[in-house]
Amino acid sequence: MSEQMKCKKEKHLKKDDMLNLKDNINRFDDLKFNRxxxxxxxxxxxxxxxxxxxxxxxKAFLGDFxxxxxxxxxxxxxxxxxxxxxxxxxxxxxxxxxLIHTKAGELKAYNSACTHLMCPVFYEEESEVLLCPCHxxxxxxxxxxxxxxxxxxxxxxxxLEVQNGVVYAAGRKIRHG
Amino acid sequence: xxxxxxxxxxxITLALNVVMLQWTIEAYxxxxxxxxxxxxxxxxxxxxxxxxxxxxxxxxxxxKEESAN
Ligand code: FES
Numbered sequence: 452m453s454e455q456m457k458c459k460k461e462k463h464l465k466k467d468d469m470l471n472l473k474d475n476i477n478r479f480d481d482l483k484f485n486r487x488x489x490x491x492x493x494x495x496x497x498x499x500x501x502x503x504x505x506x507x508x509x510k511a512f513l514g515d516f517x518x519x520x521x522x523x524x525x526x527x528x529x530x531x532x533x534x535x536x537x538x539x540x541x542x543x544x545x546x547x548x549x550l551i552h553t554k555a556g557e558l559k560a561y562n563s564a565c566t567h568l569m570c571p572v573f574y575e576e577e578s579e580v581l582l583c584p585c586h587x588x589x590x591x592x593x594x595x596x597x598x599x600x601x602x603x604x605x606x607x608x609x610x611l612e613v614q615n616g617v618v619y620a621a622g623r624k625i626r627h628g
Numbered sequence: 629x630x631x632x633x634x635x636x637x638x639x640i641t642l643a644l645n646v647v648m649l650q651w652t653i654e655a656y657x658x659x660x661x662x663x664x665x666x667x668x669x670x671x672x673x674x675x676x677x678x679x680x681x682x683x684x685x686x687x688x689x690x691x692k693e694e695s696a697n
Contacts, residue, residue, distance in 0.1 A: 487689070493638050494682040500645035501675030504652040508668040511661040626658035 522612060522619035525550050525560075529616060536574040538563065541609055541620045547571060548609055550618060553592060554579060558618060561595045561606035572606065581606070594627070634685035641678040645671050 525539045536551040541562070549563040551574045561581070563572045570585035580598070581590035588600030595606035610622040648671035655663035 490635065490638065490685065491682070493642055494678045497638065497642040497645050497678040498675040500642070500649050501671040501678075504645075504649050504668040504671040507652050507656045507664050511656060511664045626660055 522614075522621055525611075525618045525620055527617055528552075528613060531618070534576050539620070542623055548620070549574060549581070550609075550611075551581075551592065558611050558613070559592060559595075560609035560611055560620065561590075562609065562623070563606070565602055566597070566604040566606060567600070567602040630688050631685055634681050634688070637681045638678050638685075641674040641681070644674045645678075648674070 523541055525541075526537050531537055531550070531552045533552050533556055534554045536549055539548050539550060540546055541548045541560075547563045548560060549572060550558065550560040552558055554576075561572070564570075565572050565583040565585065565588055567583065567586060567588050570583050572581045572583045572588075572590060574592070575582045579592050581592055581595070582588070583590075583600065583602065586601050588602040589598045590596065590602065590606055591598050595608055597603060597605065605627065607623055607625045608627045609620050610624065612619045612621040648667045652664055652667040652671070655661075655667060
C-alpha cells in the first residue's frame with residue numbers, strides 16, 4: 452500500500468517536472484506580458500521625460516524675464532588705450548567681467564569667470580586671446596568661444612554702448628553665435 | 629503590422645523626448661527662454677503622441693486576443 456502511494460507521489464512529481472520542462476504552458480504568456488509591460492514602460496518613460504521639461508518653462512515664464520537694459524558705466528574710453536583691458540562687475544557685483552580695447556580698436560566685453568571652473572580669465576595682449584591660467588584654457592577674443600583647453604562653453608557676452616566717450620554695459624547674452 | 633508601427637512611433641517619441649529634455653535644460657541655462665518654450669511644446673506634443681499610440685496599440689493587441697479566444 453505504502454509502496455503504491457510512494458509511487459503515485461513520484462509519478463505526480465515527475466509529471467509536474469515535465470510540465471515545467473517540456474510543456475511550459477506559461478511560456479507564451481510570460482513573453483507576451485513582458486512585451487506588453489515593456490511597451491507600457493516605454494510610453495511611461497516618454498511621457499515622464501516630456502513632462503519634466505515643463506518646470507523649466509514654468510520657471511522661465513514666472514521669473515527671469517527682467518530686462519537688464521539699463522546702462523551701467525564701466526570706464527571712460529580715454530582711460531582705456533588700445534591693447535588694454537579693465538575689469539568691472541556686471542550685471543551684479545558677483546559677476547566679474549572684462550572689457551578689452553583690442554589693438555584693432557574694437558571694444559569687447561565678457562564675463563571673466565572661466566566656463567571651466569570659474570578662474571578669472573585674462574587678456575593676453577601679444578597674441579590677442581583670452582587666457583585662463585588655471586588649466587590653460589583659451590578663448591577667442593572676437594566672440595568669446597573656447598579655442599583650446601578644457602572650457603567647453605563660451606564666455607557670456609556683455610553688450611556695450613559708447614556715449615560721450617564713456618563705455619556702458621547694456622545687457623548680457625549667455626549664449627551667442 | 630499596425631502594432632509594429634505603434635512600437636516604432638513610441639520609441640521615436642521616447643528618443644525625441646530625451647533630446648528635448650537635454651535641449652530644454654541647455655536653453656534654460658543659456659537664458660534662451662523662447663527656445664525653452666519651443667522645446668517644451670515639442671516634448672508635450674510628442675508625449676501626447678506616445679499616449680495616443682499606446683491606446684491605439686492596446687486596441688489592436690487586445691482585440692486580437694479576444695478574437696483568438
Ligand atoms: S578654470 Fe579655466 S581652464 Fe580650468
